Amino acid sequence: MSRSTERSNLFTVALVGAAALKGKEVRDVLSDRKFPAVDIKLLDEGDVLGQLEQVNDEPTFIQSVLPEHLEGVDFAFLTGDESYISKIWTTVRDSGSEIIDLSYALENNTDIVFRAPWVERELGRAHQVGLQSAPAVIAHPASVAVALLLARLREVAAAQVVSAIVCHPASEHGRRGMDELHDQTVNLLSFQQMPNAVFGTQVAFNLFVQSTEAIHPSLREIESRIVRHFKAIVEGELSLPPLLLVQAPVFHGYTIALYVQTGPEVTATRLETALAGPHVVVTTEPDEFPSNVNIAGSSEILTSVRPNATGGGFWLWAACDNLRISAIQAVECAEEMVHTRPRGQLQ
Structure with a gap:
C-alpha cells in the first residue's frame, strides 16, 4: 500500500482545550488505542499558545481555535473548561467535524446526544451512527x-x-x-x-x-x-x-x-x-x-x-x-463514527 493510500485511510483529529487535563488524557487514549489519525491538532487559548508538545513522538505547537486551524478536521474533542468551550464551540461546529464534548458545555443543547459506550453495551443497546452525528456529550464519569x-x-x-x-x-x-x-x-x-x-x-x-x-x-x-x-x-x-x-x-x-x-x-x-x-x-x-x-x-x-x-x-x-473513564468513552464514540465518517469537511 502506498503512503498516499495509507494517509487517505486516516483521520484528522483536533483537541480543543489541548492543554487541559482531559485534553492530555484523550491524547494518551488515542495513542493507546491506536486511533487511525494522520494528524492530531492541539488547539487552546491564552498562555499555552505556541507551547511545544509531543504527539506520537513528533513535535506539535498548540494553536488558537481559528477556522483555518480546523480545516479538514474529522473529529473534534472538546476538552477545555466549560466556559471556554461555550465561547468557541460554534467555530468548531462550522468546520463540519464530528463533535465529542467532554467539557459539559453542550449538555443543555437540544441537538446533542449523551453517550456512554460502556453502559450502552451493558444494557444491550447499539448506538446508531449517521453520516454526520449530532454532537456527542460524554456522560459524567460518576x-x-x-x-x-x-x-x-x-x-x-x-x-x-x-x-x-x-x-x-x-x-x-x-x-x-x-x-x-x-x-x-x-x-x-x-x-x-x-x-x-x-x-x-x-x-x-x-x-x-x-x-x-x-x-x-x-x-x-x-x-x-x-x-x-x-x-x-x-x-x-x-x-x-x-x-x-x-x-x-x-x-x-x-x-x-x-x-x-x-x-x-x-x-x-x-x-x-x-x-x-x-x-x-x-x-x-x-x-x-x-x-x-x-x-x-x-x-x-x-x-x-x-x-x-x-x-x-x-x-x-x-x-x-x-479522567481516564471519560477519555475512553470519548475515543470509543469516535471509533464508532470512523465507519461512516467521510474524510475531510462535509459539504
Missing part, C-alpha cells in the same frame, strides 16, 4: 461508573441498592482545581491565607456536601449533572438510588460507596461474581483495595464488597480514574 455497577447488580434478584455516596475529586475542576487544592495544602501548613476562587472554601483536609452557590459549578449543580446524565444514558432501564455528592480533599479519582440491601441468601461471593466483567475488577486482596491511589491511570473500575456491620446487606466500595 454517572458511567454507577450505571455500570447497578446494571451488573440487576443479576442478583434479591439485591437492592438503597443509597449512593460519591466522593468528588479536585481534578474534575481541571488544572485550576488541582492547583488550588495544592496551594491550600501548602498554605495551610505554613499558616498562610488559602486561595478559594475555585471551591469557595477550604477543601484541603476537609469534607463537605454543600459549597457556596456563588461558585460554578457548585456541588449541588454537579450532583444534579450526575443524576441528569445517569437518567439520559440508562433511558429508564435502571433506577438511581438516593445520591449524595461529597467534596473530598483528593486530587484525582472518584470513590463511590453503594449500600446494597439483600436477603439472607445473598452472599458477598454472589455479588462479586455479578459485578466482575468488562471494565470492572473485583478485588479481595488487602493490598489492592479500591482507592484513589490504586486506580490512578487505570482503565478499570476497581471494586470490593464487604458485609454491613449490622447485617442486612453489603457495602460496595468502588474507585475509578475520572
Whole structure:
C-alpha cells in the first residue's frame, strides 16, 4: 500500500482545550488505542499558545481555535473548561467535524446526544451512527461508573441498592482545581491565607456536601449533572438510588460507596461474581483495595464488597480514574463514527 493510500485511510483529529487535563488524557487514549489519525491538532487559548508538545513522538505547537486551524478536521474533542468551550464551540461546529464534548458545555443543547459506550453495551443497546452525528456529550464519569455497577447488580434478584455516596475529586475542576487544592495544602501548613476562587472554601483536609452557590459549578449543580446524565444514558432501564455528592480533599479519582440491601441468601461471593466483567475488577486482596491511589491511570473500575456491620446487606466500595473513564468513552464514540465518517469537511 502506498503512503498516499495509507494517509487517505486516516483521520484528522483536533483537541480543543489541548492543554487541559482531559485534553492530555484523550491524547494518551488515542495513542493507546491506536486511533487511525494522520494528524492530531492541539488547539487552546491564552498562555499555552505556541507551547511545544509531543504527539506520537513528533513535535506539535498548540494553536488558537481559528477556522483555518480546523480545516479538514474529522473529529473534534472538546476538552477545555466549560466556559471556554461555550465561547468557541460554534467555530468548531462550522468546520463540519464530528463533535465529542467532554467539557459539559453542550449538555443543555437540544441537538446533542449523551453517550456512554460502556453502559450502552451493558444494557444491550447499539448506538446508531449517521453520516454526520449530532454532537456527542460524554456522560459524567460518576454517572458511567454507577450505571455500570447497578446494571451488573440487576443479576442478583434479591439485591437492592438503597443509597449512593460519591466522593468528588479536585481534578474534575481541571488544572485550576488541582492547583488550588495544592496551594491550600501548602498554605495551610505554613499558616498562610488559602486561595478559594475555585471551591469557595477550604477543601484541603476537609469534607463537605454543600459549597457556596456563588461558585460554578457548585456541588449541588454537579450532583444534579450526575443524576441528569445517569437518567439520559440508562433511558429508564435502571433506577438511581438516593445520591449524595461529597467534596473530598483528593486530587484525582472518584470513590463511590453503594449500600446494597439483600436477603439472607445473598452472599458477598454472589455479588462479586455479578459485578466482575468488562471494565470492572473485583478485588479481595488487602493490598489492592479500591482507592484513589490504586486506580490512578487505570482503565478499570476497581471494586470490593464487604458485609454491613449490622447485617442486612453489603457495602460496595468502588474507585475509578475520572479522567481516564471519560477519555475512553470519548475515543470509543469516535471509533464508532470512523465507519461512516467521510474524510475531510462535509459539504
